[in-house]
Amino acid sequence: MLDKIIGGVRAALRxxxxxxxxxxxxxxxxxxPVVREPSAISKAAEDVPxxxxxIYALQRTKxxxxxxxxxxxxxxxxxxAQEWALAADERDMAVWRASARRALxxxxxxxxxKTYCPYSRRAKDLLASFKLDPPPLVFELDxxxxxxxxxxxxxxxxxxxxxxxxxxxxxxxxxxxxxxxxALHAAGELLPVLxxxxxGGRV
Numbered sequence: 001m002l003d004k005i006i007g008g009v010r011a012a013l014r015x016x017x018x019x020x021x022x023x024x025x026x027x028x029x030x031x032x033p034v035v036r037e038p039s040a041i042s043k044a045a046e047d048v049p050x051x052x053x054x055i056y057a058l059q060r061t062k063x064x065x066x067x068x069x070x071x072x073x074x075x076x077x078x079x080x081a082q083e084w085a086l087a088a089d090e091r092d093m094a095v096w097r098a099s100a101r102r103a104l105x106x107x108x109x110x111x112x113x114k115t116y117c118p119y120s121r122r123a124k125d126l127l128a129s130f131k132l133d134p135p136p137l138v139f140e141l142d143x144x145x146x147x148x149x150x151x152x153x154x155x156x157x158x159x160x161x162x163x164x165x166x167x168x169x170x171x172x173x174x175x176x177x178x179x180x181x182x183a184l185h186a187a188g189e190l191l192p193v194l195x196x197x198x199x200g201g202r203v
Contacts, residue, residue: 048100051157051172053084054150055110056096056103058139060088066146073149076156104170107137108197112154112165114142119178123164126181130191132198136166169197 057067068087071079082093090096104110109132113120127136141147141163155161158174166175175181175193184190 048081048084048097049172050079050084050153051167052100052103053079053081053088054153054157055107055137055167055172056100057084057087058150059103059107059137060090066144067150069146071149073146073153076152104167104172105200107134108169108200109134109136109194110167111136111138112151112163112167113138113140114147114163115140116142117163120164123166123178123181126178126185126190127166127194130194132194134198168194170200 061067067073068083071083071087073079081097084100085091085093085096088096088100090099109127111120111124111127113124124136124138139150141151144150151161151163154165158165158167160174160176162177164177166177166181167173168175175184181190184193
């Protein structure tokens, strides 16, 4: 009789343990979020520098077009890779990544300028005197409706708030404005910097 009672108690405890285990499992599934490993494409998109993404998006816009207001370039906040891809009219993130990273290989010297600015004119004239191949890619911000927002984004991305802002090399390094270029030129360093940028090296 005692053995039967003990056996019944043990069976009840086993059932209770089973139910308790199931209950814990259900609660865990409900309350603990599922953490997904980012896809390879998502990881790849994250390693595209924003400055490259900006320049590539500008390369893709036609005359008279502006970048999407949804980018909120003047917010001071980073823009997601997917939004940059849409701004460049690319739906395939892998294609966008490869193209954006090459933006400064096809144009290793990029100048952000304003047509009326004497400092911008001076910087462009100095660069033109070197007859670079390929020639500098120039974006005149005062001719664009989104020029102020682009300048705000450049301030965040390069630390430089004014134009001209000269970007060189595959890494997208800002070498400053007119006075900075003049100082490099006076020291005999500007042409070597530009040549290294065109060859694909760091400046």
